[in-house]
Amino acid sequence: MDSILISWLGRTDLRAVTESNQIGIGPVAQALATGRFDRLELLCDCTAEGADAYLTWLRPQTTTRINTHAVVLPSPTDFDAIHRHARSVAAHAAADVDGQADHLTFHLSPGTPAMAAVWIILAKTRFPAELIESELFGHEKGAFTGAVNSRKGVFQAADTGTLFLDEIGELPKPAQVRFLRALQEGEITRVGATGPIRVDVRLIAATNRNLIHEVNEGRFREDLFYRLAVAVINLPALRDRDQDADLLLDRLLEQVNRRSIGEPGYNPKKLSVTAKKTSAPTSLAR
Secondary structure, three states: OOOEEEEEOOHHHHHHHHHHHHHOOHHHHHHHHOOOOOEEEEEEOOOHHHHHHHHHHHHHHOOOEEEEEEOOOOOOOOHHHHHHHHHHHHHHHHHHOOOOOOOEEEEOOOOOOOOOOEEEEEEHHHOOHHHHHHHHHEEOOOOOOOOOOOEEOHHHHOOOOEEEEEOHHHOOHHHHHHHHHHHHHOEEOOEOOOOOEEOOOEEEEOOOOOHHHHHHOOOOOHHHHHHHOOOOOOOOOHHHOHHHHHHHHHHHHHHHHHHHOOOOOOOOOOOOHHHHHHHHHHHHOO
16 A cells, blocks of 8 residues: 655755754654655755755655655745645656555645644545445454454544545445444544544545435435535536636646657647637536
8 A cells, every 4th residue: 555645845844954953853754753654755945955955864764765846836835836736746646656556645744744634535436345444444453354464544544634535425334334433423443443543534525426315215324424514515517617628628738738848840739719619528528
């Protein structure tokens, strides 16, 4: 299982190189010290000398593989830019593992570890129904065939952070009971364990199903639905959002042009307004 930390190299992190006795080791090093990450994707807009000094200080403290990404940030408080760069790195990280990672973990700086949310993203459709509870809540050694070691579930891994669960409508009924208890009581029990574990998790869930219909059909628990539906965002299909389709086309065209620079016979590609209107519904909105 790959757990990928995507973090911003902030001022506190850089100061930790020479001032760790006064200010601590900084958010990035604190996150790595938990031992939960296999890889660090580190974004920074500091000088090359500053980044090199930080990496020289950090690497002896961790076995986590570290990749750096030099980016331009208009302002240290431009959080839109920080998250935009982080999303780009996340997309490449997912491509690197060819979709085989069970989950991606995000920890974004600047800020203290309590302020910087840990994101665990899990698409439950990737797992057989009998393994869902193990993925969500973890298991003890020997709990079932193949459980050769104890293992944390994503609820425990996301403790004090945010857990995003895709395709929540696919959750099997038996798992829904334990899932509801985790939300109501703030505690989970690993498969094969006898005692509960306290967790503090903010949950965001997504589905392409109509959960009200699923409740009426008896496939989704009504009490779990209302526990989840504290705030509901209905995202229409792209075919119903022409303006978004135009923005997406512009962005894709920008990427094509940027990657094509330097190729023989390169000319910037353009799309007319008419071409956008005819291509968006058929090519993008399915």
